[in-house]
Amino acid sequence: MAEVATVENLEQNVREAMARYGNNPARMIEILQDLQDIYGYLSKDLLKEVSRQTEVPLARVYHIATFFKAFTLKPRGKYTIQVCTGTACHVKGSYRVLERLEDVLGVRAGDTTDDLMFTLETVNCVGACALGPVVIINGKYYGHVTPVQVESLIKEYRER
Amino acid sequence: MVKLTIDGKEVVAREGQTVLEAAQAAGIYIPALCYHHEVKPYTACRLCMVEVTKGKRTRFVTACDYVVADSMVVRTDTEKVKKCRKLVLELLMAQCPNLPQLQELAQIIGVEEVRFSKSNDDCILCGMCVRTCAEVVGLHAIGFEGRGFTRKVCTPFDEPSEPCILCGACSYICPVDVIPVEEVDGYRIMERWHKKSRLVACSKCGKYFMTEDEFRFLQEKTGLPEDRLRICMDCR
Amino acid sequence: MRRLESREDLERFREEALSRRPERFISLGMGTASRAHGAEAVYFVLKEEVAKRGLDIPIKATGDHGLCGYAPVMVIYPDGVLYHSVKAQDVPDILDAVEKGEIIERLLYTDPMTGVTYTYEEEIPFYKKQMRLVLGPMELVEPLSVEDYLCHGGFSALTKAFFDMKPEEIIQEVITSGLRGRGGAGFRTGWKWEDAAMRPSPVKYIICNGDEGDPGAYMDRCLLEGLPYGVLEGMIIGAYAIGAHEGFVYVRKEYPLATHNVQKAIETLRELGLLGENILGSGFDFDIQVVRGGGAFVCGESSALIASVEGRVGEPRSKHVHATESGLWGRPTVLNNVETLANVPYIVNRGGEWFAAIGTEESKGTKVFSLAGDIYNTGLVEVPMGITLKEVVYDIGGGIQNGKAFKAVQTGGPSGGCLPASQLDLPVEFDTLDAAGSMMGSGGMIVMDEDACMVDVARYFVKFLTEESCGKCVPCREGLRHMLEILDRITQGEGTMEDVDLLEELGYVVANASLCGLGKSAPNPVLSTVRYFREEYLEHVKDKKCRAGVCKALVHYKIIAENCTGCHICFKECPVDAITGEPKGVHVIDQEKCIKCGICKDVCKFDAVKVV
Known part of the structure; x- marks a missing residue:
């Protein structure tokens, strides 16, 4: 923390x-x-x-x-959700996962939820292209993420 | 001495001079918005690009920092030069649609219309003010923020910058004249940097001639006695 | 740890390492991709189980094996049996089989196209057409084990360079080899070294550029993670050749494991005396620092990278003067890419002539690619230069997944272009790819099937570059912004024919007038797609159609009544309640409410949701 x-x-x-x-x-x-x-x-x-x-x-x-993209001047959420927007992930539909996350969290990429639980951001290729679309939550990798999974994934973290 | 040709004209230049300087001395016009001889070349506006042939190789380079060489052939009027120059200016005009300096330039180099969606900026991001503050005044009171087209020139956090002495050098150097300096009721105000400083009057003639911040800065830098510093240049 | 004072010390160390080297061992790929696939769990169970059974089988946690799509991959030596997609619960079976000398069929690789199952790694077509030179030791060594590296000839090039060669001879070998920079531009490494070497400055630097920012490329990450000593050995040789005493490895902050491994490897080399003062008693001093990047694609550009190492913003500057003359802090500086440096020990050991015999006239040696996208075998591959794109996509990549049609292969990332089927016979070479409107780039290779919209792909890259442009020069900053705006218009069905022409005009100026390589190559994805897929642009503009069904504004989702079984799942999953229908009845999408998120299509098991 x-x-x-x-x-x-x-x-x-x-x-x-x-x-x-x-x-x-x-x-x-x-x-x-x-x-x-x-x-x-x-x-x-x-x-x-x-x-x-x-x-x-x-x-x-x-x-x-x-x-530099590494820096943020605003407080971050407890969980940082990074959506890989590398080419391979894009071709596999990461933009759809991102849109779904934006919808579910009610924030745009780059922003933090008001309750300081989640910061949503995009990241340029984490080099795990074979797993695309890749979402990383506080360092944990999730591969082959589909928009359908987003809601339950967020719920899981909210309830931790 | 270096001998080169610019647009077919034989030009003699000093060793180490840039193509832009040589052209200016020879009366050949090359547009440039981010260049001033007092600060280091920045090569950002790209308006001064010319075609340079040295030996067999022709390169497309910025005249403001490309150093002259013997028997170099410079062309400032090729199709490529014109095409790039025009479009770059058109892009700047889309970014800052209301700058008379750009309109004037457009007349000279022949930009007739702006085909891009227009923003509402007034700063062309040439960095002249930032570089003058750092390189000439030595204060780094202003700088850039961010990157890409969201980049801007500002004071840190867009708050009154501590080091700024309101010397106005940034205003003087700004090629599009968008850093106003006002003097009202014994204060100098620079809205753009959110800064205001009381003016110091000359102890002899009583005219305001510098800000208190400048006074302190000069005092520190020169170590001159206070009574001497309080006299304006005219009365000294 | 012992300190090696001389070449003889090193060779003694090698002898000892070789005498302890096991015949039989299990190699488990543990790079970032494998870890994301759960390789760590497999590793722990494997360790535990081996200990419990009292087996004498060392487990090597190595870099990724290349077949990333099938990770975790495990190879059992000496036979080379390859198991893929291994899970922790498979471990007992695997060890049983190893003890009995049996094979576990279910974990073997089956070619998805031919259905043939292969037992041994070397038989698998994915590996067969490759030439794994730089990547060769990857699956045989633990990344941080000096002993492992020594067993595979590690540091023999370094001692040869130090004790049997003069700096100019090393440079000559590199020139003879024809090695060209693997980071993108393909500048000749030997010439770079030669230029820096002849500068009289007493202080020179060598920088290893590991700022692999190309979205879709991960060769350098794998090398830094899996073979840090290989990269560092190349770097030390380079430093010796040009006379540098200080070096920097610049790594992206997005690569934590790579940063960690390189850092640890440097510390080990310092302890061993392979970095620091008087290396192996040669009289040569050299040390390396790791610098973590701040996350900016433009920092892959040499002058921006140098600015960033100097602690400034990553802004490029004019390059009328090369870094080899005036680079870091105004000193002669050589910048080499990770993969370039990893090639150096091979050139020194086997000679420039040997290296030059691999590849084509103008492109020598091998190239590592990260192969991704809509193919069966995604992963890290290394091929001899001159191999055709077709061989890479079909023979190594295994062809297009799910019986779809090939549409394009993207090379060179945001600086490269998209090549259509008609260009698949092109050989993989620097100049050929350039001429075709793409480029070799750092080695990202992304294969796209018919479901990719080429206008969207162009838009994707331009958006990426718009965000990554440093904003210093006008053409790149403002030009890309308007290219993106135009592409947005086209993908939203609001584009005009003039827009397509304007894109080309902008592309010309951005490419010619920009300050650095980022801007100069930025229009490539647009220009190449306009060139090869013009009809797709025209469809978007004239017919307001996106044949791939990607551009949201131009498509809508529809449920085909005949296919709908009324399973009701789309009804449940639709986030905006746009679907109506009773269980067992036909469902319908309300086009007014639909946000085109595609979830209904994802969840439908009966292929009833279509994009039209």
Whole structure:
């Protein structure tokens, strides 16, 4: 579960993340990835703290955080549902699975449900093409997913 | 000295000069929206693309960063150049339909209609302001957000940017003039960056001549005594 | 762990490893695809059961075996019996059979087209037409076992390079081999190395590009997961050849297992003294760091990748100056793709001439493809260059599933194109594929049957690229946006003939005027489909028809009364209650309510729901 940010732990976690990469600001992308792993997302305070400690201008940190798909500036749900939209999955109908998920969850890809249970996102090919369409929920792979299965799959996670 | 030909005309250029600079010096027009000699070439607008032949090989390159070489042959008027130039401008006009600078350019290079759906942006994303702030002023007060066509130029989180001193360099350099600077009631205001700063009056003539943020910035940077800094350039 | 101080140390280590090498062992594919198929459960039960029975059969958890569609795949050595789709409950039977020397029929591979069942891996047509050079050791070694890698000749190329060859001789062999970059563009690796080597800079870098962003390609993931030492050995040799002392492996963050394995492999090599200072007493220093990408397709482009390693946004820049002259932090930098580097040890060991004898005049060696889509045998394949597309699709891929008709094969991912049946005799070569309007790309190969709509496929790729464009240059950022808009219009039945022409015009300008490779190749999926499947575009525009039944706006779902048994399942599953009908009666879809999600068609067991 994501850690809740406080002034102290932000300061410390940023310091530790930087130390892991030899205090080299060139490793910004990985520093941010590690911090996102801790907090679940990149908050404004966090990015400001990163900028302060790395001495990389905030405008540049902000561009990196909004440029790469790995980063999110909004809190995420308890479960992240990733729909692979790689070519093989697309040809096998992953867009239909995605549409169904959007319907059932009531959010668009890239968004999080209001109850902070689910974040729905698309992912560019996870390299499990033989399994298409692939859906990954918090790291667990589901292969050959059909729109019919979506509802019960979501229900299963809701009731956990 | 380097000798090359541009559109059949013999041109002499300095070593290390770009094709664009050489062309400008020779009075040959090449459109460019993201180029200014004060900042590094960015090669983003793609309007300055020309055909360059060196030896047997012809390449389609950006004039703003392509360095001249002896006996190079440059063509700025081929079908390919015209076709790309026109469509690129047409795309920009679809993105920012209300910029007079683009309309003027359209007259010069012959874009008659815009066949694409129009957006309502005013920024062509040339990055001139961002680069000037970083490279010339050295402040990185503004930057880009996101990628693709959702990319935009803004301050971090679209909030008042802390480092911004309202120097107005971004406004000065903007090729489409969409970064207004206003001075009202003793304040300088830059709406686009959500920033406002009190103006400092010259201790001699009493005219406003810089913002307090600029004053502090200069004080720090130059280490000059305060009373000297409070005098405007005209009165010094 | 011991530290190897010299070549002799390494050879002694190899001898020991070879003396311990088992004759009989079970190899279980455990790459990402296999894990997604439940290979981990099989592995644990297998381990447990072997221990319980006190059997002396080592279990090797290897990279994927290639036949990903049939994972988990298990091969029992020394005979090479291949079992597929193995489940945990099959394990006791398998071990019984191994002990008695029997074969379990039900787990053997049966060719879906011919119905022939095969016992041994090498007989299976999927493997027979392949030339598994780079992938060869994949199923024989545990990815992180140095001993396994040594048993298969590991690091012999490295010692040969270090102690028997001068850097320029290595480069010469690579030039002779004709090896071209496997990442997409096909630039000659030897020339790249030569250019970087001649630069006088005291600091140089080598970067292994593992930012495999092509949606539908996973060769590099499998190599990094299954054979990290092979890739790293190639990289160390490259570094020695050009005089680099620092290297980076750039891996996509979407590949956690690959990142983990490469990281661990690097740590092991450091401990062994195969990375770090004075490698094997040669006097050569070299170390490697893993850099995790941030999830941006454009970072596969060299200048964007370099920007990203420098800690900046992945934005490309002009490449009038090559990275080999001024790359990472302004220093001479060689960027090689994962598969390219994995080829290097073979070239050093067996010579450039040997390598150049494989393949065709301009494309040498083999190429790994990830074969996916509507074929029977999806998976990772390695073929000699020059093999025809037909051989790959039919002989290796096993042909089109469910008796459907072939429509297109997509190569090169978003930078490539779709080739129709008439082009199936084309040899797989860099230049031939380019000329046909597609490209080799990094090795994604997706086969589509008649149910794929080519306009939709083009739209799919353009949408992908629109989202992945960094937005720096105008043609790519704005041009792709409008190409997508036009394709949206066409797939919604609102396109005009002018739209098709405009697409081609936009394609020309985006291809010629864009800043980097992403933009330059972005129109390929559109231009190739307009070229080979123009009639499908015309149908969408003029007749407002999508023959594949994919474009929602142009189709509707209908229940064929004769086929409907009134099983009522569609009624129950329809998410918007658009279906009416009593059990045992004929059902009807209310077209007003129907959202065309296709669930009714998916659940109908009687083929009563049709897309018209």
